[in-house]
Amino acid sequence: MFLDVLFPNRCLACNKIIENNLIACNVCFEKIQFTHFDYFEENILKEICKTLFPVENAYALIQFEKESLSRKIIHELKYKNREKTGEILANWITERVDFKNEKPDLIVSIPLHTKKLKERGYNQLHLFAETLSEFYKIPFDHEVILRNHYSKAQALKDKKHRLSTENIFSINKNISGKHVLLVDDVFTTGNTIATVAWEILKTGDNKVSVLVMAIDK
Incomplete structure (x- = not known):
């Protein structure tokens, strides 16, 4: 107080x-630029994902445009110790997305490397994923995927380095027959999500849908 x-x-x-x-x-x-996507319908996020890996459904909450309030919200969440923002964004999603009778089985978030996690003090996706999990009654697991290499923030990388994701991630738990909802903060090239998605898809009879806070398109 x-x-x-x-x-x-x-x-x-x-x-x-x-x-x-x-x-x-x-x-x-x-001023916040919401996408107004439909989780079950075609949209630009789903179209891009389909060129990278087999995707069931895809949804982005806001547009990640230059000098916008939407962009500032994500930056505050990631770099300004405002972890609570993840919960707020999740609540906005629950007001807009109804999984109906096609609810995913498991929520998996993109992991940080242990060194990055220690530096930041939190994974900006964890509270976000946990809030979605509580509302939709979908289990979450933060340990399905491991990040094997430490790397600087995506925002600080040039395009060439952002496209390089070889061997960055590996599967840590065997899951099979699951419809996984893969969550991330910002979708840019899609290479990070695609790399994680393929790790999930190759381990069993799994399916992947994507849900991100923002799309940079």
Whole structure:
């Protein structure tokens, strides 16, 4: 309570003091560029994924555009110690996505390398995935995939290095006959998600759908 007085929660766009469970005031919320995708219908994310690996369904919540509030939200989550933002984004998804009778069996998040996890102090996807898991009643497992190599942030890499994902990930648990919902923060080239998806697909009679916070397209 005392810290809330000294350091009140502020809107990421206009700096107005807002409630602790918000990231933007009511006025600035309208600036967030939602995709309005349908999880079950064709969209640009699904189209790109289909060129990289067999995908069932795909959904992105917001557009990751330059100098946008949407971009700032993701950067605050990843680099400014605002892990709680992952929960807020998950709640926005629950308001927009209904899995109906085709609910995935397992939620798997893209892992950080242990060194990166120690540096950041948290995986920005864990609270996000756990919030989705609680709402949809879908189990999550953060240990299905391992990241084998430490690498600098995607945002700091040039395009050539972003395209190189060979041997970065490996399967850590054998899963079979599962429809896996693979979650990540930002979809750019799709190579990271594709690499993880193939690890899941090659271990058994599995299926993969994709859900990301933002798409950079």
